[in-house]
Amino acid sequence: MRATIRDVARQAGVSIATVSRVMRDSETVRPETRDRVLAAAGDLEFVPSHLGRQLAERRHAANGIVFPDLSGPYYAEVVLGYEAVAAELGRSVLILSTRGRDDADDAVRAMAERCDGLVVVSGRTVDDDVVARLAARGTSLVLVARPPVDTVDSVNAENDASARALTRHLLDLGARRLVFVGDPSTSPDVAERLHGVQEALTEADVAADVEIRHVQNLDEQCGAEVVGDYLGRALPDAFVCANDELALGMLGRLRAAGVDLPSRVRVTGWDDVMAARYAGLTTVRQPMRELGATAARLLDELISGTRTHPRHELLPTQLVVRTSTTLGKETP
């Protein structure tokens, strides 16, 4: 079995307290003693047990992150940014995907027990009351891509301004009949995007309207299905999708059906995932990695007690125009 602090102490002929001091090079230990301890530790291949250490220090040195899924590019990037910063701050990262899990709430609570704090990404992961209970218990918490709760830190990407810019772009191209694809009730992000679109239409000096097309999931398959529905009847001027995956699914199906883009119909997405570039999809770029990184920093402030008042960060987004809306002015 592994060597413990006692084994080292015995071999070095000192007390466990001294070994502990040496291992954390914290206190003043006589160099000679120190060497003896280090020699013994090296000899026994001693590695301090995190468990014992954490129990004594009453902290985990670990952060959690909860997200719905890792299959799309979006959450993977968020997690990546989070892990990078957390690691920099000397904290381990626990992940929890709620996809296809019926006991998500319990799993999150269990996770909170092994972390000093955690980040919850997206509203489709855990119920609000679970978040509220965690917050009430004093768990350090940061919400990402979730509607801000006054007392809880949050990080979100800007939706409204970019949705308006996107809509104006479509209006400028002559589009009048828009269809928004995606259920605004599934996520506040989607709701905000739709809201931005509607506002832009209201403010426009031309008559235009937007119809809402609800879908089950924000994935390629649903996008393709929506196209299937519309191929029978008249196509709108533009499909404004809640995310890139939906839009990509639509593009594939439209091309397969021989529909000419962007002359016949225009399609836009949201996120700017890698595939969007290759598909020539006009979309809105989100700083996904930065969302995660910012959340990690906020969480660290909470855990370390550097800050007590809640903060709400809003990161900028950017319209990216490609050939799915216009052949004219392309943005790389």
Added chain:
Amino acid sequence: MRATIRDVARQAGVSIATVSRVMRDSETVRPETRDRVLAAAGDLEFVPSHLGRQLAERRHAANGIVFPDLSGPYYAEVVLGYEAVAAELGRSVLILSTRGRDDADDAVRAMAERCDGLVVVSGRTVDDDVVARLAARGTSLVLVARPPVDTVDSVNAENDASARALTRHLLDLGARRLVFVGDPSTSPDVAERLHGVQEALTEADVAADVEIRHVQNLDEQCGAEVVGDYLGRALPDAFVCANDELALGMLGRLRAAGVDLPSRVRVTGWDDVMAARYAGLTTVRQPMRELGATAARLLDELISGTRTHPRHELLPTQLVVRTSTTLGKETP
């Protein structure tokens, strides 16, 4: 502060041992006593500390996974498959990305201290001797996309057969001068793919050759740079890339340069990431999620002691033909 087992015991008027029994509903406790304990626990919002529990049980109920990066689609999918199965088996998942980290070896060792076992993905994460030391210390270990070590479990995707199929496909199309893009020394997967290509050429009944073009990273930028080099001189018949990202970078640059595909030059990738579909990239599909899932299952067998002899899994891959090599027969 949080309630401990002692607080509950005091409030319920029982010993901590009884509370412990109730919390794990393990032993037989008189219903009446049980109710009293549960009432006290609920009242105090008692949640057993993982730390204490793990220390006593001398296990973590957590698995780790080490990978180079999460930005590409490949590792994200592997991690996803891993997390799903690990969660099913009641284990938490710790992640560690070695990208841009100089103390990767230490980080891995530290991670091993808080896990019952871990998975190491790709050879570009940690040194072989670190893996060997971990194995020697008795840490349960599974290697993914790494050259198998006799005594350590491993999960890999088939490279050789698909590389040969890919090469034959190119030869059938009339390609004779091939360029393999990617450094075989960076990963055994890449080396195996190159090996498969070379073998197929040797076995072919036509004269053909492959040149090796080394690159810094397997990403889009490097792919684009390679194209830049070749635009000056003569293009080969086909670029066989070590992964999709390289190939996608090449496609973008080639199209920008107005080079006609696939008539002028053919390009192939490896992985079949989402963007490959939209770019019409001929590639080899890997069961990425299944790699992670299989690793999680193997690891669980090791940790639970169900199995002691090492196993080496080889998962099948599949050639996917698209328009980057031929306009004729497309595979969806």
Added chain:
DNA sequence: TTGAAAGCGATACCAT
């Protein structure tokens, strides 16, 4: 500078 001993929060064995 070093050691002894009291936690930290649970589990599990041995009594009763």
Added chain:
DNA sequence: ATGGTATCGCTTTCAA
């Protein structure tokens, strides 16, 4: 069925 207590591996006073 329940309680007492040693134990897990470490940190952290308090003394010496």
